[in-house]
Amino acid sequence: GDEMKFMFLLIFFTLPTTSMIIAKAFACVEFDNGEGGVDKYMLVDMTLSCDDDNRRYQFMRGFALIMGVALPVGVPLAAYALLWSRREEIEGRKTRLGGPELNVLAFYFRTYSAKCWRWTVIDMQRRLVPCWLMAFCTDSTTVLVHSLGSSYAFVLVWREYEPSWDAQADQLGYS
Structure with a gap:
C-alpha cells in the first residue's frame, strides 16, 4: 500500500544522489x-x-563497487521487472493512473502513454549518466560535455518518440 508507494518514491528521488556518492x-x-x-x-x-x-x-572501494551494481543497475532493473509484471494492466489503462491495482506503481508511468511505460526506466538511466561520468572522468570539462551530449540525445529521442500521455504531461513541450 502506502508504504510501498513511499519507498518507490524515495528510491526514485534519491537514486541519482546516492549513485553520485557511490561513484x-x-x-x-x-x-x-x-x-x-x-x-x-x-x-x-x-x-x-x-x-x-x-x-x-x-x-x-569494494563496498562502492557492490553498491554501484546494486543501486544504479539493480534499481532500474527492479523497476522494469515490476512494471513489466503489470504491463497488461498498464497498457490497458484508460486514465493516467490506471485502476486501484496500479496505485503503488502509478508514479512511475503516469506521465507516459500506455505503450510507453518503459520510458521511466530510460529516464532513470538518463539521470544516472552524469553521476557515473564523474567517477570515471577526472576532467570536469569532459564530464560536462558528455553529460550535455547524453541529455541532448535523450531530448532528441524523446521528441521523435513522443512517449507522453498527452500534451500537458509532455515535460519537454514537444507534443
Whole structure:
C-alpha cells in the first residue's frame, strides 16, 4: 500500500544522489610528493590514500563497487521487472493512473502513454549518466560535455518518440 508507494518514491528521488556518492569512492586526486613521485588521495576524503595496500580504501572501494551494481543497475532493473509484471494492466489503462491495482506503481508511468511505460526506466538511466561520468572522468570539462551530449540525445529521442500521455504531461513541450 502506502508504504510501498513511499519507498518507490524515495528510491526514485534519491537514486541519482546516492549513485553520485557511490561513484565518488572511485575518484582519486594525484599530488606531487616532493620526491619525484605521486601520491593519490580520495577526492571526498583527502585523509584516505588511494594506495593498493590501504585496507580501508580497498574496503570502501569494494563496498562502492557492490553498491554501484546494486543501486544504479539493480534499481532500474527492479523497476522494469515490476512494471513489466503489470504491463497488461498498464497498457490497458484508460486514465493516467490506471485502476486501484496500479496505485503503488502509478508514479512511475503516469506521465507516459500506455505503450510507453518503459520510458521511466530510460529516464532513470538518463539521470544516472552524469553521476557515473564523474567517477570515471577526472576532467570536469569532459564530464560536462558528455553529460550535455547524453541529455541532448535523450531530448532528441524523446521528441521523435513522443512517449507522453498527452500534451500537458509532455515535460519537454514537444507534443
